Amino acid sequence: MSFLEFRQVSVAFGPYVAVEGVSLRLAPGEFVSLVGPTGCGKSTLLNVAAGLLAPSHGEVLLEGKPLRGLNPAAGYxxxxxxxxxxxxxxxxxxxxxxxxxxxxxxxxxxxxxxxxxxxxxxxxxxxxxxxxxxxxxxxxxxxxxxxxPRLLLMDEPFSALDVQTRQLMENELLRLWQEDRKTVLFVTHDLEEAIALSDRVVVMSAGPRSRVIGEFPIPLPRPRDVAEIRLTPEFLRLHREIWELLRGEVMRAHAGA
Amino acid sequence: MRGLRLRLWQVGLLLLFLAWWEWASRTGRIDPFFFSKPSDIGQRIWRWFSTGEVYPHLYVTTLEMLLAFLFGTLLGVALGLWLALAPSAAAVLDPYIKALNAIPRVVLAPIFTLWFGLGVLSKVALGITLVFFVAFFNTYQGVKEVSPVVLQNARLLGAGQGHLLRHVYLPAAASWIFSSLRTSIGFAVIGAVVGEYLGSAAGLGYLIAQAEGVFDTTGVFAGMVVLMVFVLVLDALVGQVERRLVHWRPKAEGAQG
Structure with a gap:
């Protein structure tokens, strides 16, 4: 059974539909990153998972039970x-x-x-x-x-930090995560960060009406060092593959903005 | 060294002003009947304190203003918290609060004298009407400006309403409340003195009114000086308490506030 499941989740703010029909399952102990261009509703999904925001359609299941109110298992x-x-x-x-x-x-x-x-x-x-x-x-x-918390929700937590501090924090996060393997949903717009940290990278389309357009398992061995792993051929291959898909969305977001 | 120099300038300015006043009054450049002179005022104050004749008045005024300050602040903070956390109640009461605040307080003095008599109570009531609104508006504003992220974070970390009040709302509003306290002290004094001035049998306001009644400008100025020192002392006390309680703020911000 999945630990956390989004089932056909849509979120609208008035007439503006931020995300539409998102379905996503997180296995217990899995580290999943959500990537997508700015304004694609990644944070909205996190807020839904935390129970800060109720979906307009669909539902979120925590260990198979529909989530009502604040998510008691979540740290944000x-x-x-x-x-x-x-x-x-x-x-x-x-x-x-x-x-x-x-x-x-x-x-x-x-x-x-x-x-x-x-x-x-x-x-x-x-x-x-x-x-x-x-x-x-x-x-x-x-x-x-x-x-x-059994579920860790992270919203671009390191985006405001300089590159060195950032890599330090990423390694630290992995080290702490390795200790007891919480389920993690990590939002970022930085694809390299997503690949280096995750078991799986989920790509979202540009908003509005953002949805999941691709999922990529990251079979890189653990424990990882985020600075070193970026130089491996496997990492570069994954990066190229996912970027192929992401680039189009980033362009679309740019054109829209 | 810089601080000492600043103090020297400040004291120098005061001495210069007093010396000019004394000289002008003695040489007849300003009429001592209307403007008195510093040496007379100083002597009067000295006599007031050495014979002890001022103490009952000082006691009455202090009592009135402290009571007004205390109850006005308590009521203002309590109602400010309540309305800031209960938006529908705030919406209902909004026009009433604006209307009540629009009344010039001085016109309330006669009605309070009728209701509460010539004693301490009518002055306290007048002071409360002044102090209350300052405390109320500042508390309300302070609570409203709590960062939503900090608030959501605290809620997700498991804070109940009581925790939020104690660890989030009140500390966040504290700097607003403290800046309001310093204004409130002035208002509490105004309430007490104006009340006394318009009808009473004791207090500094009464003393000033008596002196004025017999064209004793020295007495009027002496009363003003005592009041001024009194308020400055209280203000410094509140400043001390504030520094102890709001010591978490960055220095630059503290200097502004």
């Missing part, structure tokens, strides 16, 4: 900074546990080990504005992961 790493600016790194990471009734002292203790896991062990008492963009993303990642 947003594109923008979503951590609380008035809490320290440590308290931000501890917060999801506090929301679940853990006392602050214990929550902070566990948060501390998570901060160390994402390489921020030396900055527990820094406020977000005192941290760099990459460090804030790490806090966000630790904050999402400490609650141990």
């Amino acid at each position: 790493l947003f594109q923008q900074d979503a951590i609380l600016p008035w809490k320290t790194a440590l308290d931000n990471v501890a917060l999801p546990l506090v929301f679940r009734g853990t006392p602050w002292r214990e929550a902070r203790e566990r948060a501390r080990s998570w901060l160390e896991k994402v390489g921020l062990g030396r900055f527990p008492h820094h406020y977000p504005h005192q941290l760099s963009g990459g460090m804030r993303k790490r806090v966000g990642l630790a904050q999402v992961l400490i609650a141990n």
